Amino acid sequence: MNQKELKELIEFLKEKGIAEFELERGDVKMKVKWTADSPALALPDSRYVAVPPAPLPVPGAAAPVSAATKEEPAREPETPSENLHSVRSPIVGTFYESPSPGSPPFAKAGDHVEVGQVLCIVEAMKLMNEIECDVAGEVVRKLASNGQPIEYGQELFLIRPAK
């Protein structure tokens, strides 16, 4: 097998998405292995999954992260003893902070929210499920980022309940 054929073979394998390939013929021996693009991390204690986000085109993905950090300093810092309310996901899916790509997020840190107000979307099997807030109060922190995979019961928002 010459260089050209070897290159063609590798291209062929890549195109077909073969993860691993081994060949032994005569005095030729080759082994090709592709590692996963972004290996999934399993945090040992919390058993949370942090897999690569679903491959959906979200052009504004980068922006909300920086926007969140910009908003933080203006707010009252949460004290450790504070009893903040967690809004948790009732379903497995993918977190989206706004109704559609590019539009402003449903809620961000500092916003005042009411019971029943939509905070985010968790998409499951192509269905966009609106997640409603279950207390009235102030959004202290958004705990998930746009496009992040979410498991059942995962914390999405921390809310300081109104007195």
Next chain:
Amino acid sequence: MVGFERFPESWGLEAESFFIMFNKILVANRGEIALRVICACKELGIRSVAIYSEADRNSLAVRFADEAICIGPPQLAQSYLNIPAVISAAEIANVDAIHPGYGLLSENANFAEVCGACGIKFIGPLPEVIRLMGEKEKARAAMKQHGVPILSGSDGVIASAEEAREWARQVGLPVIIKASAGGGGRGMRIVRDENELAGLYRQAQSEASAAFGNGDLYMEKYVERPRHIEFQVLADEHGNVVSLGERECSIQRRHQKLIEESPSAEVTPEMRKEIGDILSRTLSTVGYHGAGTVEFLMDQERRLYFIEMNTRIQVEHPVTEMVTDVDLVKSQIMIAAGTKLPDVLHGPILHRGHAIECRINAEHPEKFTPSPGKITAFHPPGGTGVRIDTAAYAEGTIPPYYDSLIAKLIVRGKDRGEALSRMSRALEMFMVEGIHTTIPLHRRILADPEFLAGKMDTGFIERFFARNAAAAESLAG
């Protein structure tokens, strides 16, 4: 998932040397079978994704899977049986395939269809085949068509005692009269004597009318003292089907198997081959893929009658694995990835030795009340020819929401005698504290003369309990 392709001929490569495998599999189950599938994935170099309910957060499947996703609260309907949650987890984890295990969604044709629609390979038969085998009458008809012996049943309702008598004459006594509209023993009569038939027919009819508002009756051939014999099959996606022999599963309590073994003393090599050939032909034509179990009743004359087919891996699959040295779960995965049976099996099926399995439940050994809770000590037996399939561990908790199976103890010996003594020894050395288990019950069965003689049928357990009750009374009295 990659399709099977031929290389350009100029490369001089054999297409057969091409071997494809999944990158990632989601295990849509829990407990010991989830762990079993994860074991197979690890050995095949496939990443595994465990899904779990909040009650299974500390389970071994979650611990040993490469990734884990919580999909719901403890209740089955909201977690393991929640198809959108399972599929959503499969999508966010970007898996290639789902292994459904046994029970739960494993024989849910809709679930298999949803997997296909979402581009995820369901490790099992096609939805339409699952459906076919799930409908009892259709399955019987399909099997009958291909020469599989079935238990004769009437074609529809038997409208009169005269019709009943005629049908009984054709098929031969004994027969059982059953209510079309119900079950649970109501509207059922066994007829052993033709003179009693008319009377029993009328009794069944009035009982059925009273219980279900519908007096329609049908009839089936009745097998006295049947044995439950099932055959394990493997089928690839290229039309090749092989039988891996039988399991004897007559030791049952309320239709739940307690002990299984292989081979069955009543199945001769000729029978094994004959049934194997018929099943291979039939299931190849039906287009069956994957692992499956075909269940039969055997009568006192060693005749086999098809009852139903289970289109999944079964709880007692280790029994077959121990006597054939075939890893059935790995085989399922390889088959689903497109591998041909000769490359899965590497040679003919050989049966060696004798294997027995005891299903150990977290239940009181006499009252059978469930015993969930924390296990304070757990030391399974070891040694030659002993295998434990379990997700239980010391300091672990058995949740109350799911079935009570906590461990499968399987032994293999060179013959039944060695397997029996090995099982007795292994049961004796199995330590579980903190919860009740059925280990004491299994120990008593392993000491029972009828069981040791191997002459059992599905009525064994009732007789066993009666013997034990009588013995206890005579000791007390």
